[in-house]
Amino acid sequence: xxxxxxxxxxxxxxxxxxxxxxxxxxxxxxxxxxxxxxxxxxxxxxxxxxxxxxxxxxxxxxxxxxxxxxxxxxxxxxxxxxxxxxxxxxxxxxxxxxxxxxxxxxxxxxxxxxxxxxxxxxxxxx
Amino acid sequence: xxxxxxxxxxxxxxxxxxxxxxxxxxxxxxxxxxxxxxxxxxxxxxxxxxxxxxxxxxxxxxxxxxxxxxxxxxxxxxxxxxxxxxxxxxxxxxxxxxxxxxxxxxxxxxxxxxxxxxxxxxxxxxxxxxxxxxxxxxxxxxxxxxxxxxxxxxxxxxxxxxxxxxxxxxxxxxxxxxxxxxxxxxxxxxxxxxx
Numbered sequence: 103x104x105x106x107x108x109x110x111x112x113x114x115x116x117x118x119x120x121x122x123x124x125x126x127x128x129x130x131x132x133x134x135x136x137x138x139x140x141x142x143x144x145x146x147x148x149x150x151x152x153x154x155x156x157x158x159x160x161x162x163x164x165x166x167x168x169x170x171x172x173x174x175x176x177x178x179x180x181x182x183x184x185x186x187x188x189x190x191x192x193x194x195x196x197x198x199x200x201x202x203x204x205x206x207x208x209x210x211x212x213x214x215x216x217x218x219x220x221x222x223x224x225x226x227x228x
Numbered sequence: 229x230x231x232x233x234x235x236x237x238x239x240x241x242x243x244x245x246x247x248x249x250x251x252x253x254x255x256x257x258x259x260x261x262x263x264x265x266x267x268x269x270x271x272x273x274x275x276x277x278x279x280x281x282x283x284x285x286x287x288x289x290x291x292x293x294x295x296x297x298x299x300x301x302x303x304x305x306x307x308x309x310x311x312x313x314x315x316x317x318x319x320x321x322x323x324x325x326x327x328x329x330x331x332x333x334x335x336x337x338x339x340x341x342x343x344x345x346x347x348x349x350x351x352x353x354x355x356x357x358x359x360x361x362x363x364x365x366x367x368x369x370x371x372x373x374x375x376x377x378x379x380x381x382x383x384x385x386x387x388x389x390x391x392x393x394x395x396x397x398x399x400x401x402x403x404x405x406x407x408x409x410x411x412x413x414x415x416x417x418x419x420x421x422x423x
Contacts, residue, residue, distance in 0.1 A: 116303045120358035121349060142341065143297035143319040146230055146244030146277045152297035153317035153345060 104151040107159040113151050122151050135162040238285070243278040252303040252313055265307035271314050273298050288326040295319060301347070301360065311360040315347035323370075334375030342367040348394070350402055363395035366404070382414040 105112040105124045117123040138158040140148070148156045230244040249272040256266035277295035297317045306313040323339030348364040351357075372386035392404035416422045 115300055119356065120351065121302045122299060142293055142295060142321060143275075143317050143343070144277050144279055144293035144295035144321070146246050146275075148297070149246060149248045150250075151299045152275075153299050153315075154319075154343060 103154055104148050104156045105159070106156070108161055109158075111150075115150075129159065133161045135160050238283055240281040241279070243276065246275040246277065248273055248275070248298070248314075250300060250313060252306050254303050254307045265304045267307040269306050269313050271306075271312075273314050273316065287328060288324055290324045291322070293321050299347075299349070305360070311347055315345065315360075317343065317345050319343040334373060336371075336373050338369070338371045340367070340369050344395075348401060361394065361401075364392065364401055365395055366390055366392045366401075377413075380416050380418070382416060384410070384412045384414065386410045 103124075104122075105126070107129065112126065113122040113124050115121060136159075138160070139155065140158070141155040143152055143154075145152075145156070229246075230242065232240070232242040234240050250270070252269045252271070254265050254267055256262070256264045258264055273296075275296045275298065278293070280292040281289055282291070283289035295318075297319075298314045299317070300314055301311040305311045319342060321339045321341035323337065323341075326336045327334065328336065343366045345364045345366075347360045347362060349358040350361045352359050368388055368390035370386065370388040372384075374382070374384040376382050387407075387409045389407055390405065392401040392406075393399065394401060414422060
């Protein structure tokens with residue numbers, strides 16, 4: 103199945119885990135407004151991987167509330183996650199800037215095996 | 229390319245043609261391993277799609293959908309001769325959608341669908357990779373109902389049954405689910421609280 107985030111295709115081709123491997127870890131859940139799931143091969147507009155259906159994520163245009171979140175999970179894999187979003191309302195339903203960051207760390211037997219910082223910002227002309 | 233036709237009030241026909249063209253260019257940069265894949269392959273497919281909706285008659289619509297799609301294969305295996313560059317998928321469904329009572333009250337949906345894949349990729353748990361295993365066929369039914377029970381209480385249920393087999397042997401496809409069911413009761417308070 104093809105996956106899209108705001109029409110950007112997500113499936114990775116010629117990937118070691120399998121053709122069309124879909125890594126959704128970059129998605130920040132707080133920024134998702136909704137998910138469309140389309141069944142079948144009957145709809146034009148989806149190309150590669152359109153065999154059983156398609157999934158489309160839509161991100162929010164405007165973040166109406168501010169979120170600060172921390173998350174920690176311990177066990178075999180240790181994970182830490184932090185999210186901060188900020189929206190500055192200039193006019194009704196118009197926002198000047200959205201920025202957010204996440205950080206994930208996985209620690210196995212005391213060693214950091216994966217660490218990533220993701221950041222994105224969105225500026226809309228007012 | 230998309231075409232929509234509404235010749236009579238009770239019939240809507242829309243269809244489209246999607247053309248995809250792929251170039252697989254694999255370069256082996258390892259001098260001492262000539263067995264690694266290397267080469268260039270071009271492949272394309274035209275995928276027709278058609279949707280026919282009949283009705284509504286007493287809040288009931290019937291639909292017939294047909295379409296072809298595809299998935300690409302790993303560029304290295306297309307050069308190594310392991311699989312065709314593009315694997316075609318062909319599917320169709322017939323069904324109906326009905327709101328037999330008041331339109332906001334309850335929606336019923338039922339479909340019979342069919343899907344043929346030219347090359348099924350099966351996940352291999354032992355190696356953590358996928359394997360192209362040839363022609364497969366799936367068909368099944370799906371029924372669902374959703375609507376308002378009373379006041380702020382809503383329900384959403386669906387059930388599906390699928391038969392999945394390899395065309396050459398008739399054996400079942402590993403990891404293909406046969407029965408799925410979903411049931412939910414939702415409370416939607418007008419104040420914005422839901423559970």
